[in-house]
């Protein structure tokens with residue numbers, strides 16, 4: 730599709746010109762405001778199936794010009810949701826080196842350093858992700874807040890390879906590992922709402938599950954994300970740093986965000 734950016738003339742306030750859904754309803758991300766949250770006792774712990782990938786498995790780490798993403802095999806899936814949702818990829822949103830505030834969702838206005846998204850598609854109803862991406866029950870994305878703190882060995886299993894994906898369309902192969910290690914301990918504490926892709930074309934096709942508790946990575950690991958990547962191709966004369974790739978919180982319209990926890 731057309732080019733879009735996170736600021737400037739093709740920034741998020743202009744996305745709806747080429748991508749009409751971006752100006753529509755049920756948009757993501759949102760701010761989780763305590764007074765607008767509703768506890769729902771039926772929200773069960775998220776069940777991860779086949780997340781512990783063999784090191785014989787090869788995953789593709791790539792720079793798509795807007796984020797760095799890791800491909801995931803479709804036998805990895807979520808259970809316990811209305812449908813079986815198979816994994817497709819995970820990717821990140823972050824701030825800049827001296828502004829470690831780059832999460833998309835916020836909690837009572839607090840923005841975290843970064844946010845990881847694990848994208849899954851409804852494999853019970855759709856044969857592949859391309860047919861699922863624009864359907865209202867097509868996608869389920871897990872969101873994980875990331876803060877700067879302790880070194881996180883699980884993230885280093887692929888972060889140490891981002892130097893091979895510095896420029897747009899560069900890819901490297903990464904050995905499989907236990908993707909569960911990237912998630913917070915409590916899979917039973919999360920925010921839940923109906924929303925959209927946070928990038929164009931902004932299809933309102935995402936069942937969002939954002940975990941309550943952040944994970945930590947070290948400042949060095951955060952800088953690997955926030956200083957190593959460019960949105961431009963390797964051969965371009967003026968490299969464009971890939972920074973601040975987060976959309977701001979959107980209007981709730983008449984949506985309510987549910988929570989699986991009470992205090």
Ligand SMILES: NS(=O)(=O)c1cc(-c2ccccc2)cc(-c2ccccc2)c1
Pocket residue numbers: 793795796817818820846848858862868870925926927928
């Ligand atoms: N942030 S997100 O989770 O809503 C998201 C999901 C998907 C996505 C991926 C596979 C299938 C279907 C949807 C792609 C992106 C994306 C990020 C950067 C550049 C372009 C696209 C972002």
Ligand SMILES: [Zn+2]
Pocket residue numbers: 820821822846927
């Ligand atoms: Zn995302």
